[in-house]
Amino acid sequence: MKTKKLTLAGLLIALGVICATFSIPIGAAKCFPVQHMVNVIAGVLLGPVYSVAVAFCISLIRVLSGTGTLLAFPGSMLGAFLCGMLFKMYPKLSVAYIGEIFGTGVLGALVAFPVATLIMGKEAAMFAYIMPFMISSIVGATISIMILKVLTRTKVWQEWFVCLHHS
Template sequence: MNLRKLTLSSLLIGIGVVSSNIIYIPLGIAKVFPVQHVINVIMAVLFGPWYGIAVAFLISLIRNLLGTGSLLAFPGSMIGAFLAGILYRNTNKSIYAIIGEVVGTGIIGAVVSYSIAKYFLGKESTLIFFVGPFILSSLVGGISGYFLLKLIAKTNVLKVYITNIDDLK
């Protein structure tokens, strides 16, 4: 395991956990968390889907253990991280990491979260109650992650991790 990847992943986990107390939008039993989407896009571009899933899982787990998250944090963040990482890996274009994040979290993750809320948590709601906010949050977070990556790419600090740095400049 690469120590640099592990260190940067740990730093992003810390940012994800700490910011969850500051930047979130409560929507019933769900908490929309745009910083998670920023982190998912960054992880997709820098390290791919497997590190992205691990970071999303650990942020969700720690948030739940601290009482700042819900069970719905797992499917949305992990599916978005996976799809963002797979699409970026297959295209080498950061726009596809954003699309993967929005589709993975905003649509697929929202449907899974709706199912968990309805069948496991006993919370009645409509599917649009999940899909709308999840899409909005993942779109805002995905675009923010893209611009943060562009800013980082200009400094060449993470050049070793970004396979297609010209895509971001």
């Protein structure tokens, strides 16, 4: 079943990269709610390892193509990890949602500070990224939960979810 997980991961990476032009500048950050939507979907369907890999690949491609900054890495990867890990431990969509928002909006924002100041050479306050990262993650996670709630009512969800989690 690794083929199905890799296929879904590839599709989510493609979605994240294709939608990379849709970003919202909030303060010093370029917020990308599609990344957070993908994080939650990957965290729920693929688990923490694959969701971090998906977030890393999207961030890397965005940075290389000029549609993202180095700040894409800490927020997206921490949010994806916490979302996937919490959902694995407590399989509820609400837990995945909270994991993405806290992982990106708080932890990712705090890690973004040294990335911005030490690596990117930008002046920023310690908590400057919390509000923009939080807004972006709330929007993206909300969209993902709506999508996943619709999917839970379909045969596709049952087949994919059972197949992906019992492999």
